[in-house]
Amino acid sequence: xxxxxxxxxxxxxxxxxxxxxxxxxxxxxxxxxxxxxxxxxxxxxxxxxxxxxxxxxxxxxxxxxxxxxxxxxxxxxxxxxxxxxxxxxxxxxxxxxxxxxxxxxxxxxxxxxxxxxxxxxxxxxxxxxxxxxxxxxxxxxxxxxxxxxxxxxxxxxxxxxxxxxxxxxxxxxxxxxxxxxxxxxxxxxxxxxxxxxxxxxxxxxxxxxxxxxxxxxxxxxxxxxxxxxxxxxxxxxxxxxxxxxxxxxxxxxxxxxxxxxxxxxxxxxxxxxxxxxxxxxxxxxxxxxxxxxxxxxxxxxxxxxxxxxxxxxxxxxxxxxxxxxxxxxxxxxx
Amino acid sequence: xxxxxxxxxxxxxxxxxxxxxxxxxxxxxxxxxxxxxxxxxxxxxxxxxxxxxxxxxxxxxxxxxxxxxxxxxxxxxxxxxxxxxxxxxxxxxxxxxxxxxxxxxxxxxxxxxxxxxxxxxxxxxxxxxxxxxxxxxxxxxxxxxxxxxxxxxxxxxxxxxxxxxxxxxxxxxxxxxxxxxxxxxxxxxxxxxxxxxxxxxxxxxxxxxxxxxxxxxxxxxxxxxxxxxxxxxxxxxxxxxxxxxxxxxxxxxxxxxxxxxxxxxxxxxxxxxxxxxxxxxxxxxxxxxxxxxxxxxxxxxxxxxxxxxxxxxxxxxxxxxxxxxxxxxxxxxx
DNA sequence: CTCTTTTTTGGGAACGTTCCCATTTTATCA
DNA sequence: TGATAAAATGGGAACGTTCCCAAAAAAGAG
Numbered sequence: 001x002x003x004x005x006x007x008x009x010x011x012x013x014x015x016x017x018x019x020x021x022x023x024x025x026x027x028x029x030x031x032x033x034x035x036x037x038x039x040x041x042x043x044x045x046x047x048x049x050x051x052x053x054x055x056x057x058x059x060x061x062x063x064x065x066x067x068x069x070x071x072x073x074x075x076x077x078x079x080x081x082x083x084x085x086x087x088x089x090x091x092x093x094x095x096x097x098x099x100x101x102x103x104x105x106x107x108x109x110x111x112x113x114x115x116x117x118x119x120x121x122x123x124x125x126x127x128x129x130x131x132x133x134x135x136x137x138x139x140x141x142x143x144x145x146x147x148x149x150x151x152x153x154x155x156x157x158x159x160x161x162x163x164x165x166x167x168x169x170x171x172x173x174x175x176x177x178x179x180x181x182x183x184x185x186x187x188x189x190x191x192x193x194x195x196x197x198x199x200x201x202x203x204x205x206x207x208x209x210x211x212x213x214x215x216x217x218x219x220x221x222x223x224x225x226x227x228x229x230x231x232x233x234x235x236x237x238x239x240x241x242x243x244x245x246x247x248x249x250x251x252x253x254x255x256x257x258x259x260x261x262x263x264x265x266x267x268x269x270x271x272x273x274x275x276x277x278x279x280x281x282x283x284x285x286x287x288x289x290x291x292x293x294x295x296x297x298x299x300x301x302x303x304x305x306x307x308x309x310x311x312x313x314x315x316x317x318x319x320x321x322x323x324x325x326x327x328x329x330x331x332x333x334x
Numbered sequence: 335x336x337x338x339x340x341x342x343x344x345x346x347x348x349x350x351x352x353x354x355x356x357x358x359x360x361x362x363x364x365x366x367x368x369x370x371x372x373x374x375x376x377x378x379x380x381x382x383x384x385x386x387x388x389x390x391x392x393x394x395x396x397x398x399x400x401x402x403x404x405x406x407x408x409x410x411x412x413x414x415x416x417x418x419x420x421x422x423x424x425x426x427x428x429x430x431x432x433x434x435x436x437x438x439x440x441x442x443x444x445x446x447x448x449x450x451x452x453x454x455x456x457x458x459x460x461x462x463x464x465x466x467x468x469x470x471x472x473x474x475x476x477x478x479x480x481x482x483x484x485x486x487x488x489x490x491x492x493x494x495x496x497x498x499x500x501x502x503x504x505x506x507x508x509x510x511x512x513x514x515x516x517x518x519x520x521x522x523x524x525x526x527x528x529x530x531x532x533x534x535x536x537x538x539x540x541x542x543x544x545x546x547x548x549x550x551x552x553x554x555x556x557x558x559x560x561x562x563x564x565x566x567x568x569x570x571x572x573x574x575x576x577x578x579x580x581x582x583x584x585x586x587x588x589x590x591x592x593x594x595x596x597x598x599x600x601x602x603x604x605x606x607x608x609x610x611x612x613x614x615x616x617x618x619x620x621x622x623x624x625x626x627x628x629x630x631x632x633x634x635x636x637x638x639x640x641x642x643x644x645x646x647x648x649x650x651x652x653x654x655x656x657x658x659x660x661x662x663x664x665x666x667x668x
Numbered sequence: 669c670t671c672t673t674t675t676t677t678g679g680g681a682a683c684g685t686t687c688c689c690a691t692t693t694t695a696t697c698a
Numbered sequence: 699t700g701a702t703a704a705a706a707t708g709g710g711a712a713c714g715t716t717c718c719c720a721a722a723a724a725a726g727a728g
Contacts, residue, residue: 001391002446004684015708020686029694029706046446050393051684053384055713057335068409075402082430094428096416112336112380114714222614250614257616277611280556280584282591338714349678354716363676363724385714389683448684 003043011039023047053114062303063116064094065107067123073273073292074122077145080296081120088304090117111140118303120145123191141306143299147190148318155306157299157319161191164288164323165198165242168270171286171325172240173206176334177268179238181214183228183248189220195244195272214238218248225251233259239268239334246271246278246287253281253330264332274326283329291321337377345373357381387448396637397450398428399441401457407607407626408456411479414630415454422638424451445474452637454479457525475640477633481524482652489640491633491653495525498622498657499532499576502604505620505659506574507540510668511602513572515548517562517582523554529578529606548572552582559585567593573602573668580605580612580621587615587664598666608660617663625655 005023009016012035022028022036039045053059062085066074078094085092093116097107110116118141132151135142148156172180182199185192196215203210216231218224225248232241233255241256243249249271253263261267263283271278274289298319339357343350346369356362356370373379387393396419400408412428419426427450431441444450452475466485469476482490506514516533519526530549537544550565552558559582566575567589575590577583583605587597595601597617605612608623632653 001448001683006684016685017687017708017710018706021707024686027705032706044446046443048388048684049447049449050384050387051713052686053713054382054388054684054715055686057713059384078430092429095426096412109380112378113383114335115383222611226614250611254614254616277556277584280560280581280588280615282588282616335713340714350715351678351680351717352676355677358716361675366676382714385683386716387683388685388714389716391683 001048003045004048005045007043008036008039008045011043012036057114059115059117060090061116062090062092062300063107063110063119064092065097065119065121066094068096073275075276076290076292077122077296077299080293080298081300082296083293084297084300084304088300090304108134108138108140111138111142118142118307120299120303122146141303143303143306145295145299149190152318155299155302155317157295157302157321159191159290159295160320160322161194162198162201164272164290164325165195165244166202167323167325168242168272168288169199169202169206169208171327172242172268172270172331173202173208175240175268175331177240178208178334179211179214179240180208181216181232181238181241183225183232183241183243183252184215184217185220185244185248187217192220192244199242211237218244218251220245220248222247222251222254224248226255228252229255230259233261239266240331241267241269243269243271246273246275246285249285249287250277250281253283253285264330268331268334270331279328286328286331287326288323289326290323294321335382337379338382339379341377342370342373342379345377346370391448393449393451394424395450396424396426396634397441397444397453398426399431399453399455400428402430407609409610410624410626411456411630411633414627414632415634416630417627418631418634418638422634424638442468442472442474445472445476452476452641454633454637456480475637477637477640479629479633483524486652489633489636489651491629491636491655493525493624493629494654494656495528496532496535498606498624498659499529499578500536501657501659502576502606502622503533503536503540503542505661506576506602506604506665507536507542509574509602509665511574512542512668513545513548513574514542515550515566515572515575517559517566517575517577517586518549518551519554519578519582521551526554526578533576545571552578552585554579554582556581556585556588558582560589562586563589564593567595573600574665575601575603577603577605580607580609580619583619583621584611584615587617587619598664602665602668604665613662620662620665621660622657623660624657628655 005016005019009019014032018028018032019036022033064078064081082092107119110119120143123146132149132154136151136153144154144156146158148154148158169180184196200210213235214232216228218228225243228248229252241252243252249269253269256263256267263269271285271287274287278285278287339350339353343353348366352362352366353370356367398412398415416426441453444453454477457480466483466488470485470487478488478490480492482488482492503514518530534544547569550562552562559577562582563586575586577586583603587603590597590601597603605619605621608621612619612621
């Protein structure tokens with residue numbers, strides 16, 4: 001298994017207790033320190049993490065569970081989480097729950113089995129309320145990013161999805177648009193519902209008429225946005241379209257151009273998310289930027305507080321962060 | 335810490351040994367099995383992973399170390415790795431070495447400290463040959479994806495970068511292009527060097543003249559590709575440009591269009607990587623698709639073999655997988 | 669029913685640490 | 699120098715498992 005603390009002790013002519021103390025930063029005599037340094041180097045000694053964790057009942061690891069590791073969407077969130085975690089002395093490990101999410105919510109086992117000190121669930125897709133209930137009743141440190149299902153007693157951070165779309169509609173309205181189509185995301189996604197609510201609310205507030213035939217559902221992929229837009233183009237009558245995420249908006253952009261219409265002169269397009277490519281499609285996409293890094297930071301801070309017992313369970317709350325409109329070239333005046 | 339095997343034993347009226355055996359799938363009497371099931375359920379018992387790992391000296395975890403978790407580039411690779419790993423009974427955990435890669439190659443500590451059974455380094459950027467040497471001399475299971483620095487005794491899987499660009503030049507040549515510009519990636523990246531070599535080789539084989547002023551360096555970002563293309567456009571004389579990755583090519587596409595040239599009629603553009611967005615930029619990008627998933631699978635298989643002692647260290651080798659040209663709309667005849 | 673074989677069980681050591689407590693060594697002060 | 703305080707050290711239990719070995723129970727054979 002590699003050298004142990006005993007081997008070091010023997011080589012340095014001292015006891016394992018002294019070695020342990022030295023490794024944990026306690027004071028030892030200068031002579032012993034030198035002997036220990038020498039022995040550790042010579043043996044290439046490393047403390048066994050599993051033995052430490054067993055006795056300490058602590059791992060200093062935070063698990064970040066996402067649905068798809070490579071989702072570009074998460075880049076900023078992850079940066080935020082890692083930043084806070086590292087400062088506080090934790091390492092992050094990332095898992096996809098596609099492989100982990102069977103009948104039981106098996107990522108909870110990471111906690112039950114003592115593999116990690118806490119979990120951040122990134123845009124957790126609950127299948128039933130029971131899932132959230134299970135998370136709540138496990139008394140372990142957990143932070144949710146995304147849908148919290150309106151359940152309290154769970155620490156959750158989310159972006160104010162409704163506000164983002166609300167702002168978009170307001171912006172289009174200020175450019176003179178009155179007829180605004182909408183490409184929604186998948187029904188079941190909570191974020192999608194909130195965004196759509198923002199659309200409805202804004203339309204109503206601004207006195208615009210909501211036309212069901214100007215709303216088409218997509219799966220939030222470019223492909224899906226492309227197809228949705230093709231359907232919308234047959235229905236006519238609107239001068240702007242909102243994609244409920246940037247990928248769908250990118251697909252829509254393509255469909256409009258293939259249809260022979262100029263963006264932004266004949267049709268305005270807005271996305272949502274501000275993924276990195278949005279600046280580089282043609283024309284560059286007006287969109288809404290989510291405060292990803294801030295979300296990640298907030299979640300990590302809340303989690304660490306739970307782990308270290310600072311946070312009173314009662315004080316747990318849902319934190320909503322506001323997104324920001326990014327104006328580029330894909331919208332014109334009507 | 336939660337209930338232990340002792341608690342279960344007491345409640346079920348048996349010994350801890352029997353509990354342990356049952357949990358490990360050995361035969362017990364039907365009566366005891368029922369008592370155990372009941373006790374386990376009642377206590378919500380879960381085995382402590384750290385205690386198990388300590389005694390078994392095995393974690394069944396594979397660490398996948400990447401430079402940036404959210405790099406879309408890795409999506410397929412990760413899928414490949416996870417697929418094989420799960421079948422073989424391992425869980426994957428993903429780490430970024432930006433946070434981990436200090437003076438010491440600290441991800442090696444994951445092995446020394448017994449935190450994981452093996453490591454897959456995805457497109458490892460060595461800083462000095464000493465790094466590879468350290469990896470080799472640590473006798474632990476490690477697989478490299480990407481640059482292997484020509485060093486043997488290390489299990490490495492890589493894509494045949496030169497072949498990909500070679501094919502691109504051949505394709506452009508077949509369309510009638512004779513003057514072909516090139517947007518390179520960062521000098522230090524090994525993949526970039528191989529790709530550029532492919533460019534040079536192909537030019538020579540096909541009898542085309544290599545003009546240094548038609549090669550500009552980028553940082554492989556869209557922004558970088560955009561700037562590089564602006565420089566190239568001032569120099570004129572070529573009818574096609576190869577971006578050494580899709581992001582740079584996307585930026586180039588944009589610069590060309592802003593410059594008033596039509597793609598593909600007046601300028602052909604090719605990318606490299608086939609990232610998901612490439613199909614959706616306008617015009618859709620002809621590019622080279624890397625066998626990402628196959629790479630991931632190959633690396634995971636090699637690693638598991640090392641862990642399980644099947645693989646003779648001598649047999650370790652460098653595996654080169656071939657990419658494939660994907661023809662879309664961004665190239666025209668000359 | 670007894671003897672043998674097979675199955676099931678329990679006790680205890682081991683894995684490599686940390687931490688408490690008692691003891692020894694060193695430092696301080698009069 | 700001797701008494702006392704402070705610093706450094708060593709021994710041993712504990713953390714929650716697994717696994718070996720011996721003992722007990724059950725099953726099978728005659």
